[in-house]
Amino acid sequence: TELNSSTPRSIVFWSRAKKCMKSASSSLHGFMLNDGTVIKDGPKMCEEACKHYEEFFSESEIFRPHPYTDSPDLQWENFDEEIPLCTTEEVIDIVNSRKKKKSIDAHGLSNFTFNFLPLSYWSLLVEIFNHSFSEGTMPDRWKDSRMLLLAKKDPICNPGLTRPISLLDVFLKVNEKLFQTRFMNIVNRRGLLPDTQSGFRPKFRLQTRVLLFFEHISSLMANSSPVGTIFVDFRSAFDQLWFRGCIGKLKRMGIPRKYLIWIENWLMNRRAFIAIKGERSKWFRIRKGGPQGSIFTPLLFITYHSDLTETLNCCLSHHFTGDLAAIMGGGIGLEILLHANSTAD
Incomplete structure (x- = not known):
């Protein structure tokens, strides 16, 4: 607990370190x-982006049968556990803790709107949230999203x-x-996340x-042992989430x-449009991937991949949010170093 708690010195150090880190994305x-061909016209950019992402978010081709979806069902002792209902006080605490940003969603609403909602409205929303938990449903319009694009490197790019x-x-x-607080409670009680996973979870900094x-x-180096490290960056990790496989796993x-019913309903039947320079594309369906702007997607992702450590028994593994670093010493570490040197030559 002490290792993962913030101290005044660590807060000062990391706040200063952030100033030296350049943003990974640009406008x-x-x-x-x-x-x-270079295009800078808003409508044409929306059209090209829509064509790309409509194909990108199309359903993945999976070889069947697959162990996540086609293996015999396992029924655990908690299979019929209900999702705890929420209270008005809990909802208002969450609303008050959120930053009142003015960026709008697909229907023109923002968190700033919450400042003008009468208290009686939240009582109605509590009923909707509790219905969502008990029946595993939610309004279809809630699954609409407005998608913005950031350039990974160059401001003019593919x-x-x-x-x-x-x-x-x-x-x-x-x-x-x-839902995230309730799902995290289940994950913690079942001990699903390894201690080597940091990021996207409380008390693991x-x-x-x-x-x-x-x-x-x-x-390892102090013991004069050869050390090899492997860094794995999962490409478009959140965007490749396989819906059926995730639920099955x-x-x-x-x-x-x-919980499975709620997550499945949350993932399925989503759609989005792309907004660029005040223009917008047509609607398109999203058939894979968790939304990048969601507070729940990261937790779902690390839970889905929580068994990755089991395949890395030969090394010390460290999970940084959605990335992986593996340390190998001794003979295996020496082999990795020799292979890396031969590749470089």
Whole structure:
């Protein structure tokens, strides 16, 4: 607990370190197509981006039968556990804790709107949220999103070199936060997340994981042991989430039925449009991936991949949010170093 708690010195250190870190994304000024044509017109950019992301978010081709979806069902002792209902006080606490940003969702609403909602409205929304938990449903319009694009590097780039950010329905985000706390309780009780996973979960800070990573390397080097490290960055990790496989795997991990129904309904039948320079594209369906702007997507992602450590018995693994670092010492570490040197030559 002490390792993962914030101290005044650590807060000062990391706040200063952030100032030296450059932003990974930049504003988007135009698209360069495959034939070298550059377009900067808003409607045409929306059209090109829509064509790219409609194909990108199309359903993945999965070889069947697959163990996540076609294996015999396992029924755990908590399979019929209900999702705890929420209270008006809990909802209002979540609303008050959210930053009142003016960025709008697909229907023109923002968190700033919450400042003008009468208290009686939240009592009605509490009933909707509780109905969502008990029946595993939610309004279809809540699953509409407004998608913004950031350039990963150059401000004029191919649509495939952009980063999509989904601005979700403001009421769905409150519903997600309520569900996230309940899902995290299930995950913690079942001990699904390994201690080596930092980020996207409370009391497991990324800063501590970085320090432990260097400490493991230093201890191996102090014993004159060859050390090899492998860094894995999962490409478009959140955007590749397979809906059916995710539900099937969570079921085998012991997630209760009502939670599975809610997650499946949250994932399915989503749609979005892309907004660029005040223009917008047509609606298109999203058939894979978790929304990048969601508070629940990161937790779902690390739970879905929580068994990755089981395949890395030969090394010390460290999970940084959605990325992986593996440390290998001794003979295996030496083989990795020799292979890396031969590749470099």
